Amino acid sequence: MADSVMKVKVIEQSQISPPQHSTPPRTSLPLTFFDILWLAFSPVKRLMFFEFRHCNQHFIETVLPNIKHSLSLALQHFYPLAGRLITTPSTDDHEIAYSDGDSVSLTVAEADFDFEYLTSRRPRDISEYVSLVPELISKLELQDMTPLMAVQVTLFPNSGITVGITVSHAVADGKITTHFIKHWASICKLQGKNHSDILLPFFDRSVIKDPNGLCAKFREQLRDFIESFKTFKVANSLAPTDKVQATFVLGAPEIEKLKQYVRNKLHDHDYTFHVSTFVVACAYVWVCFIKCYIDEKNHEKAYFVFNADCRERLDPPIPKFYFGNCLMSCVTQANKCDLIGEEGVVVAAEVLGRGVERMNKEGVLGGVDTMIPYMSNIIRSGAKVMSVAGSPKFKLYETDFGWGRPKKVDVVSLENSGAICVSESRDGENGGGIEVGLVLSWLEMDAFASHFADTLNKIGP
The missing domain is CATH 3.30.559.10 (Chloramphenicol acetyltransferase-like domain)
Structure with missing residues (x-):
């Protein structure tokens, strides 16, 4: 401190x-x-x-x-x-x-x-x-x-x-x-x-076409979601002096090791999803996070939420830089006991990879009219929920006001949200590393840092 x-x-x-x-x-x-x-x-x-x-x-x-x-x-x-x-x-x-x-x-x-x-x-x-x-x-x-x-x-x-x-x-x-x-x-x-x-x-x-009246439906559902989210933030709030933010890095060699490990473990299974950098990085962070709570009802489900840019996924696609929001959430889930198991990273990667595949194949608006009530129920259940802010595709480390590239980039609004910030690594400009920022209590951050350092060593050479 x-x-x-x-x-x-x-x-x-x-x-x-x-x-x-x-x-x-x-x-x-x-x-x-x-x-x-x-x-x-x-x-x-x-x-x-x-x-x-x-x-x-x-x-x-x-x-x-x-x-x-x-x-x-x-x-x-x-x-x-x-x-x-x-x-x-x-x-x-x-x-x-x-x-x-x-x-x-x-x-x-x-x-x-x-x-x-x-x-x-x-x-x-x-x-x-x-x-x-x-x-x-x-x-x-x-x-x-x-x-x-x-x-x-x-x-x-x-x-x-x-x-x-x-x-x-x-x-x-x-x-x-x-x-x-x-x-x-x-x-x-x-x-x-x-x-x-x-x-x-x-x-x-x-x-932005809305033939199914989603705008009206979302307005009706929003009030309940806001109340649920308020409860979630209160439940996850900490004293200001107990909240810390840290950044963890998975370099290109670690990313490649994770990809190969997941591919090898799934080799005999029928899988069609792309084992991407985003999938393995988020899977690894999700597992390390859940390991911080192994004494809390391991039989329950944990959830991971990520957003997909819909601009190119809509039919027809809309301009690349359409001004506004054009995101849709994908909510994935796994049993906590599977995530903390010996092959937890593989379980998490498969869950996330199939989520991405489902959005690509079935469309981003499938089932969207029930998404807000579904997320409200998850939040009210008290389940562990991790979500993603940011994207490596934003490439904020390329920003230059005339003073050179940033030394550090942070999203500092992660407090009480359960979100992690995922971005490209400043040190990985030629190789594709990933930076992950998150906010936890001092005690939880110590546990997360320990799992982050150790888990990769346990998945083989």
Whole structure:
């Protein structure tokens, strides 16, 4: 744990708008059934650490003006992020509303803490991250008009810079959010010039067809899910001082070892799914997680939930950078006793692999009208549920604002969610390693780290 409390001093706060008259004067985007489920979840908070060996004066005079200007130019193409989520109380309908002149809050701060400590992979108290990411707070303090994005840039003099971005999940999924981040970074690196080959977002929501009335069904089911999820978060809440976040890495050699092990064990079985990097990495983490609770009702089921990008899976497919959410969840399950058994990683990989295969073959919308009640029942049952945030496909380690690639990338909104953050490994740019971030208590993190280190040694050479 850190030796001292990090002190963060706010230098300035400002509102950043797209360039005047560069966007439609007024835009309204209705939420689709893909968006509605995410109203139950807290905003996503991403934090990127960059090495920056310059003083405060250089940052204020040279770097900060470019950060502001490039953010404004990036918002020109992603202008709904500067808008508000509007709720109509009488109907519970929601829409994203943007008017020319709307803005994103930018907080600029200075911190006096050990930058090297914060960028380490070892367990760190999550309270040390709180002051580096902004909150989504409406200046009007109205529940029916909520900002969609906020940004904070924090200088660690002569050490580094952090870029913290908080985005409402109801406005966009990770694919769009990370696309915006990299677009902003490229403009900043080019000193205000737009990258000519950037693929711009697609805003026409008529491409999302809803012939079965899923939007209405999801609205009816959402209230019960929100209550269930609140209970889940309370049941999994910890005292702030007991929550730590750590990052674990499976390098390319470890990934290949896991793939070969699973293939060998399934060799005599009739399996058709692809033993992918995602499948074996998530299977390994799931098993190590469940092993932390081997004394808790091992006869019960454990669940693993992951999301699939539906843009190319819909019929017909929709544009690659459709702006909004376009995710559908796949809920998989296994007996805890099988996961902690000798071949637990194989069991987990088969469950996850067949889940991916099922979505690819049967379509992403099969049975979707019962998904929310099903997930509500799982949560109420008290079962161990692990879910995935992020994706190695986002490649956030390629982000460059002009200060070089990030030294560390974290999702810092995993608290009480049961989620892990999966991304590509910074060290595996040529080989395909995986980073996994998660939040547990100190005691649970010690147990997880032990299983993570030992389990791979027990599955053969």
